[in-house]
Structure formats: structure tokens, C-alpha cells
Amino acid sequence: MASFSIIINASPVSHQAHHSAFQFATAARKQGHDIKQLFFFQDGVNTGSALLSPAGDETNWAQRWASFAEQQIATASGAQTQLVLCVASALRRGILNKDEAAQIDSAQFNLHPAFRLGGLGELVTHSLDVDRVIHFK
Known part of the structure; x- marks a missing residue:
């Protein structure tokens, strides 16, 4: 079976990319493939x-991806899917974890607990460990 890393660039509120990526990831997982990482870049970090x-009739993509990541799958790695936001893109859009908030002396942070911040170097390194990288713009 193959392992995948998925990159999502699009905003969760104004683009079809999340739906397409979710459909792909769900189908791949059902076929026994491993989704190792979802990397959110540019407006995707939102x-x-x-x-x-x-709104009540719209998809809450943070919750949907968090549920997807939590589902343990029977693969060789058995690892949970990582949900990673590009740190530079996130900071530009005001998305902070507790550590980043402390660095700028802010008492506020707003990173969803299922996600973490990571750099493009991590994306590149991680991409070397998977069979395919799929990009949704």
C-alpha cells in the first residue's frame, strides 16, 4: 500500500479544495493507503x-480534519495523520499557538488543538518519507 502527504492551499470557507482533498483521503484510506500528513499552506492555514x-449548513473543516486524523488505521506505521499548518503562513494570518503568542507578548492564541505549526523544511523532509504528495489548490 502507498503512503501519501496532502498539501492544501485553499481557504476552508471559499473553495472546493477541502472537499476534494477529503474525498481523496477518505477513499485512499478505505483502500488501505496511509495518509501520513495534511500540510496546510497559504490560505489553507485558516x-x-x-x-x-x-454556519450550521457549512462544513467545519477543522473538526472534520481533526476527526479524520484521530482515526487510527491498520497500516504498517499505525500512526495518526499529522495536521500541520505552515508557520509562516499562519503567523501572517494571525494564527498562533501558545509558544508563538508568548514570543510576541500576546496572552491570546487561537490554534485549534488538533493542529500544530511546522515549517516548509518539515514538509520537504516529510515528503521524502511518503510515496506520493498530492496538492489541492
């Missing part, structure tokens, strides 16, 4: 804001 509050 997915990891704990402050997003979509």
Missing part, C-alpha cells in the same frame, strides 16, 4: 484557527 465558526 483551517487551523479555533476561532472559525461556520
Whole structure:
């Protein structure tokens, strides 16, 4: 079976990319493939804001991806899918974890607990450990 890393660039509120990525990831997992990482870049990092509050008839992508990541799968690695926001993109859009908030002397942080911040170097390194990288823009 193959392992995948998925990159999502699009905003969770104004683009079809999340739906397409979710459909792909779900289908791949059902076929026994491993989704190792979801990397959110550019406007995609807005997915990891704990402050997003979509309307009742809209998908809450933070919750949906968090549920997807929590599902343990029977693969060789058996690891949970990582949900990673590009740190530079996140900071530009005001998405902070506790450590980043402390660095700028802010008492506030808004990173959804299922997500973490990571750099592009981590994306590149991680991409070397998977069979395929799929990009949704």
C-alpha cells in the first residue's frame, strides 16, 4: 500500500479544495493507503484557527480534519495523520499557538488543538518519507 502527504492551499470557507482533498483521503484510506500528513499552506492555514465558526449548513473543516486524523488505521506505521499548518503562513494570518503568542507578548492564541505549526523544511523532509504528495489548490 502507498503512503501519501496532502498539501492544501485553499481557504476552508471559499473553495472546493477541502472537499476534494477529503474525498481523496477518505477513499485512499478505505483502500488501505496511509495518509501520513495534511500540510496546510497559504490560505489553507485558516483551517487551523479555533476561532472559525461556520454556519450550521457549512462544513467545519477543522473538526472534520481533526476527526479524520484521530482515526487510527491498520497500516504498517499505525500512526495518526499529522495536521500541520505552515508557520509562516499562519503567523501572517494571525494564527498562533501558545509558544508563538508568548514570543510576541500576546496572552491570546487561537490554534485549534488538533493542529500544530511546522515549517516548509518539515514538509520537504516529510515528503521524502511518503510515496506520493498530492496538492489541492
